[in-house]
Amino acid sequence: MNRPSLKIFLIPRSFEYASPTSLEEAFSYLDEYGQDSKILAGGQSLIPLMKLRLASPKYVIDINRIPDLDYIRENNGWIEVGALTRHHAIETSQLLKRRVPIMPEAAAMIGDPQIRNNGTIGGALVHADPSADWGAVIMALRAELRMVSSAGERMVESDKFFVDTLAAATKRNEILTGIKFQVMEKSGSSYVKLERKTQDFATVGVAAQIALNDFGACESVGIGLASVASTSIRASKAEEVLAGKELTKAAIEEAAIVASNECSPSDDVLRGSARYKRAMVKVLTERALTHAVSRVKKEM
Amino acid sequence: MSQVFGSRVRRREDPRFITGHGHFTEDFTVPKMASAVFVRSPYAHAKIKSIHTEKARAQPGVIAVFIGKDTESKLAAVPTAWPVTNGNLKTTKYFPIAIDKVRYVGDPVAVVVAQSQSEALDAAELVEVDYEPLPVVVDSEKAVAAGAPLLYEDVPNNIALDWKVSGGDIEKAFREAEVVVNQRIVNQRLLPTAIETRGASADYDLGSGQLTIWMTSQNPHVHRFLISAITGVPETKLRIVSTDVGGGFGSKLPCFGGEAVVAWLAKTLRMPVKWIEDRRENYVATNHGRDHVEYVELAAKRDGTILGLRVKTYANLGAWLSTAGPGVPTILFALILSGPYKIPAVACEVIGVLTNTTAVDTYRGAGRPEATLIIERAVDMLAQKIGMDPAEVRMKNFIPESEFPANVPTGLSYDSGNYAGAMRKALGMVNYENFRAEQAKARAEGKLLGLGISSYVEICGLGPSSVVRSTGFGLGLWESTTVRVHPSGKVTVFTGANPHGQGEETTFAQIVVEELGVKLDDVEIIHGDTDRIAFGMGTYGSRATPVAGASLAVSSRKILEKAKKIAAHLIEARPEDVVMENGRFHVRGSKEPSKGWGDVAYAAYGAGSNEIPKGMEPGLEDITFYDPVNFVFPFGTHICIVEVSRQTGEVKIKRYVAVDDCGRQINPMLVEGQIHGGITQGISQALWEECVYDQDGNLITGSLVDYAVPTAVEVPHYELSHTVTPSPHNPIGVKGIGEAGTIAATPAVVNAVVDALSHLGVTHIDMPLRSDKIWEILEEKGAAQ
């Protein structure tokens, strides 16, 4: 019987490399090499895989030199974040700290400082690891993702972006260029993560975003979950529990219980059983919602 | 006595490391150095049916590909250098490259040599191996059961050793027991994880036939001896250089075979060859640590007096008997089981088991953490059972200060100790009396607060040669030192110790300053090059200070004696009237006339009739092989306070206090550093680390992504204090401290977490104390929130 020998992981298989300086140039490579190519953004997910030789693209298209893909801005109540924005920039953004605290909060928990310096939100999203943090966050924010190719542009809702473990709804010749989402008045958000230690993947991660109406009841709510399904997921049933209601401790608890039941975690021999993860979804959802609510109250 | 000994001198080795000019193994390079990559088995147990290397050999840049059949007649089996006596020890033949069978995931089956690392990696992927998988067993208790897969034909039930030790009347102890504590304790397997992985570069000189190997070693001469045995290259033609080593913790002590292959490649191919492990390779190819299953019984009286301790241990040795493997769970473990307590009877049986896993060998503490966990858990369980305070139970049973040297039932004689003194100090630091009230208040508020005590004594400063040889250890555990005074009066010390972080380039210089009165900057400490240094046994087992340091002191004193005679001759005094003070030799009571080291040394090499006494040999150099008369026994008490989250089961260390006694301290700053690092590894075993295999023998924790080594965020701040109880038999009164932190810390943390949950009826939890594990217990007890 043949099984590949245990491998040494230092240097990837050979590949051809290009670093286009415009989107058009990048598209020309992607259109030509499609299936055999991979986009290199921060590289913090892709390069380790290539060193493991689990990913051995023949062509690597480095998009880091394409201008105007690294931005954090507000536009008429919409926040826009470019795909090449480094986690560190998000972590330290004063704009985001003020308007969407969940983003700097989540960014600060990704990997470690060096990874955050190179890693990008776009790269992380396209990598689509269900244990990663951004997926849950953008779902809670109901963000839209802009996919661009030589054929044009399309917007994908975050709900539809994650297809399967490590599989995003991107076509081979497309580039994710940015995300955008609306921030309402009287809104608060928070990301809570349980991990064995710093640098580890989330055992469980919960992102929560709420906006209150003029009567103090829940105008909108978004809850995203990390590490408890084959992809990042939205706890939409939990959201329904809170819609239009006052966000009391009891209501939050009820929603948290629903969230814990609507996910499908699996046993992890190192990080905990499915049962534990479900219980932690409840605990973390309560914490995330409570914190989000307190952030609204602070603003009001 | 100089002021330098005992002072917080900053380290002399640091300048090269903080500027990036260290010379670690991976930094050595010679022109046209080829790169070697090992092809390793993905199966934990399989027959090798065939290996095809044609595709690999055809790759660009490939120089050669060798398999086990090629090296079978060229490379001998890797020796077990500690074949423990009195244990019915079986032998296992383990070859540097597997020949017809693989027995663990990672077992090497071929080696590829190419001009560059990337070419070697590319070619290694193309080596085709046809395996016939065999049934796998990874668990020690399963491996000894009837019908378990057999690793070696001549090792029935995979039992490689069955060893016993006992002292006192254990039957009587259990007959008279009023209370018996019974517990199965798992001491989980760990991965040493020195940040520098293992590796070797070898260069063969075509002219002289000299083979030089730069490698990661804690004991270069021992490696030279063993690699010579494996490759057939005589010791006289073999030079090993291992000066800067990036951490060892015991994992660079054993001889694994990889380095011998690299040496053989360099000689056979007549070109320099380099091989450096990556981390995944390190995790399968370098030894693991611990992996005991202990069945513990403690007999005691209701008043807390301990009568006896009986232990049966299943020690998982892995797939082959590694260099020191058999000695770790026997000699270094069982002999210290009674800890700091006066226990009249001790009995231990150790079953050493072979399984389809990486070999287990020395890892920081090597046997003593396993022993200390047993006794410290058992004492706490006893306290819980009889409703007595755990500090009080300990105090009651400590060997009193007046009874040293203390003979224990296993045959050891502890040199000195003041266990109650260290304990009292530690209890004072945490304000112990108030803690129980604080804990009661916390419990009333629904909080889970716990305090764990760990009182330890450990056996280190390995060790008296007659004793270790009688246990089967391959060589004596003396240490060599050459002290060479140059004609200018400056001093070079060649030590057989091989520090890899412990700081002996500094502390040994401090010893020389204390003994000889020379200036610190005039002393050079050389280690790690077998061409420059007489045979040395290396650094592990907390022996650098008590054995190599003592060796240095003894050698220095011999130098001083000769120097005094020369000085006396120079100032025309009687040698018995001459003293050396602050580096000057003069007649006692009269500062002048005096001579300095420069004068004396120059005279030694001048050797004229007015320079050295008639009949004296010229020169001023000494070589000493110091053989300690006993081990040394550092001790102390650590206390850990934790809070456990009822919501998530997470354990947070709120305070960590350590009182340690390693006798006289040469450099307190370095002692603290050793304790910080040691405690961290001990806590890490308690809370985070576990080396996990699945039932097919795949290493699940195969990288740093999954094997949880803590970062600065997880590690708490430590509060250290110490007592000083010198070792009476040691020439400088010192004991070792390198492993004590690890030995003490693990039980302190476990005891603390159990204490936090004891009111719920919890009596023991196996490590690591992961949040999910704790939460499941809280759920079961109805205490989760």
Add this chain to the structure above:
Amino acid sequence: MDRISKQKRIRVNVNGKQYAEDVEARMPLVYFLRERLGLTGTHVGCDTTNCGACTVIVDDRSVKSCTMFAVQADGARILTIEGLAENDGKLHPIQEEFWNNHGLQCGFCTPGFIMQAYWLLKENPNPSEDEVRRGISGNLCRCTGYQNIVKAIMEASKTRIEVPATM
């Protein structure tokens, strides 16, 4: 417009010196620094981007040079441990404080920590102890238990830090 190819000629400024080298695209930056330029102070300790022993500064960002290709650094300014001390050998305050506070034992992880501390103190010149611990959470040390490393960085933060002449 760049060609797509397996090799590329890159131009980098490392510790103040200009280099032009042909490299395979797949060569990680850490091997370029160590083997091509002979700067062996930056070390390799793992293969999964965890240990941080390979940390260097690329264009004002601390990065793990094992998780970056040398070709990505074309045109960049790189600072490694060898470039931190001044040309006359005067140590950077971070180096000095690591030395004063016994912030290293075996020394293997040390260059990575020092470079990360360099970046950290530029970002946050007056960190709290918690901020320091978080700031070095991408670097693993097995010898020291971190306590003296944290102390060294806190002490260094009290010294006014100058940008080295090599940048």
